[in-house]
Amino acid sequence: MNGVYFLHLALALLLAPLFTGVINRVKAKVAGRHGKPLLQLYFDLFKLLRRGEARSTSTTWVFAVAPGVGLAATLCALALLPLGGAASPLRFQGDFFLAAYLLGLGRFAMILAALDTASPFEGMGASREACFSALAEPALFLCFLTLANIAAGAAGGAADAPSLSLSSMFAGQAPAAWLSGRAELALIPVALFALLLVENCRIPADDPTTHLELTMIHEAMILDHSGPNLALILYGAALKLWLFAGLTAGILLPELPFWPGLICHLVAMFALAALVGLVESVMARLRLIRVPRLIGGAGALAALTLILSHVR
Amino acid sequence: MSILLLLLFLLLLNNLLLLGTDRLAGMNRLVAVQGCLLAALLICLDHVIIGAAILLIKGVGLPLLLRRTHLRIGAPSSVPPHLPYAAAVLAGMLGLVFALWLEKQLPLPQGFFPPFLLPTALGTLFCGLLLVIGRASALSQVMGYLVTENGIFLLGSPLMSAGAVWFELTLLLDLFVAVFVMGIAINHISSKFETIDVGRFRSLRD
Numbered sequence: 001m002n003g004v005y006f007l008h009l010a011l012a013l014l015l016a017p018l019f020t021g022v023i024n025r026v027k028a029k030v031a032g033r034h035g036k037p038l039l040q041l042y043f044d045l046f047k048l049l050r051r052g053e054a055r056s057t058s059t060t061w062v063f064a065v066a067p068g069v070g071l072a073a074t075l076c077a078l079a080l081l082p083l084g085g086a087a088s089p090l091r092f093q094g095d096f097f098l099a100a101y102l103l104g105l106g107r108f109a110m111i112l113a114a115l116d117t118a119s120p121f122e123g124m125g126a127s128r129e130a131c132f133s134a135l136a137e138p139a140l141f142l143c144f145l146t147l148a149n150i151a152a153g154a155a156g157g158a159a160d161a162p163s164l165s166l167s168s169m170f171a172g173q174a175p176a177a178w179l180s181g182r183a184e185l186a187l188i189p190v191a192l193f194a195l196l197l198v199e200n201c202r203i204p205a206d207d208p209t210t211h212l213e214l215t216m217i218h219e220a221m222i223l224d225h226s227g228p229n230l231a232l233i234l235y236g237a238a239l240k241l242w243l244f245a246g247l248t249a250g251i252l253l254p255e256l257p258f259w260p261g262l263i264c265h266l267v268a269m270f271a272l273a274a275l276v277g278l279v280e281s282v283m284a285r286l287r288l289i290r291v292p293r294l295i296g297g298a299g300a301l302a303a304l305t306l307i308l309s310h311v312r
Numbered sequence: 313m314s315i316l317l318l319l320l321f322l323l324l325l326n327n328l329l330l331l332g333t334d335r336l337a338g339m340n341r342l343v344a345v346q347g348c349l350l351a352a353l354l355i356c357l358d359h360v361i362i363g364a365a366i367l368l369i370k371g372v373g374l375p376l377l378l379r380r381t382h383l384r385i386g387a388p389s390s391v392p393p394h395l396p397y398a399a400a401v402l403a404g405m406l407g408l409v410f411a412l413w414l415e416k417q418l419p420l421p422q423g424f425f426p427p428f429l430l431p432t433a434l435g436t437l438f439c440g441l442l443l444v445i446g447r448a449s450a451l452s453q454v455m456g457y458l459v460t461e462n463g464i465f466l467l468g469s470p471l472m473s474a475g476a477v478w479f480e481l482t483l484l485l486d487l488f489v490a491v492f493v494m495g496i497a498i499n500h501i502s503s504k505f506e507t508i509d510v511g512r513f514r515s516l517r518d
Binding site: 183184187292293296297300303304307308311 | 318321322324325328398401405409431
């Protein structure tokens with residue numbers, strides 16, 4: 001079983017930059033353009049890794065280590081997630097707390113790096129990132145608690161059932177419960193998809209391609225980075241996108257044998273990438289003051305599902 | 313039974329969306345959807361004729377009347393509410409939790425209410441009341457009144473099986489008269505004071 005998991009993990013590490021390529025290609029096709037190559041992010045990463053790094057004299061070691069910390073935290077969080085239905089070998093009771101706070105640690109490192117540049121512009125981006133992620137965190141925990149509730153129900157309420165582990169939460173109970181008439185569980189993928197857009201700075205919460213300074217959030221924070229450190233940030237962002245898409249796909253897919261499971265997992269992941277591209281093509285960016293409403297909506301959906309799943 | 317549960321769940325979702333929507337046109341559409349869901353629920357409970365009547369009145373007629381009123385008086389698309397949208401959604405959820413708790417406390421006859429119908433009805437009623445007290449625009453308050461009535465109607469729906477169809481029809485007629493009167497009142501308020509923001513009535517003098 002560990003072999004299956006490591007295969008999925010290797011695919012995640014290898015294919016994560018392709019996820020961004022699919023999003024950009026779908027956006028380009030919808031806009032009637034050919035668009036960048038699907039492998040553009042791979043080319044960018046190799047180019048950046050070969051280049052030197054320009055660093056402001058006002059920065060300290062915090063600025064230098066933050067991208068590495070961010071990438072390491074995302075990698076560790078990804079290693080806790082069951083990929084393609086295969087349970088993580090690192091799973092334990094309550095590992096979802098660690099996964100959420102590892103993502104928080106990566107974000108914290110990037111915020112510190114942004115503040116370290118002493119640029120008010122990057123400070124503004126860091127402030128916005130901290131604000132929106134603080135709002136998104138309760139919504140993410142509500143989603144996890146709902147899934148834990150379902151996993152506990154599926155285990156028959158046994159006291160020693162590992163229902164608080166990510167591997168148990170995403171073991172295919174949700175689609176089975178959904179198909180048996182518990183329609184409220186369909187809201188969790190919707191909430192997680194909204195969180196995917198917010199946490200990964202995609203439209204409608206943020207625009208990853210914006211150059212309009214006053215509306216930037218995540219991009220404002222990484223303006224001073226260059227060379228290999230920028231490559232680490234871009235790869236970390238691609239992995240984080242893969243992680244959130246993996247969470248959403250993990251709820252949608254039932255438990256399947258190896259080959260169908262692998263194929264369905266990859267198809268679901270790239271279908272989600274296409275969906276993100278479609279959303280970005282048809283929606284305008286929300287005004288900053290309206291972003292909390294999107295996150296609140298995701299939280300409300302998760303809370304409603306938690307209430308209803310607890311009652312049933 | 314699973315279709316009934318799905319409809320009740322959609323009704324709950326519709327309530328929360330109503331509480332979080334700021335635009336009058338969007339609210340009106342959601343009220344129309346709620347009317348359609350109510351009609352589908354009745355059809356599921358084998359009340360086909362009443363269901364068709366509800367579809368015509370609550371799903372089509374009343375929303376069209378409200379839309380016509382909205383266009384005629386030229387009201388702004390949204391008026392800032394007394395109760396913020398996030399607080400309203402949160403209160404709606406608390407109302408649902410209270411309704412779920414109340415269902416367990418009430419000594420109801422076994423099998424009188426289909427599963428989950430009572431909390432959905434009470435939740436709908438509570439959301440309607442929140443719209444009435446939380447919104448500043450008179451049109452939103454009328455929609456809140458409609459949602460409250462939908463909740464009461466849902467509560468009364470098991471009585472239909474006991475042969476109380478006339479009671480429900482009377483209720484519908486009352487509702488029709490109430491909306492008719494409110495429509496005229498809002499029209500008059502709008503033409504006299506050039507606004508339907510009830511908060512501005514405070515500035516009126518004798």
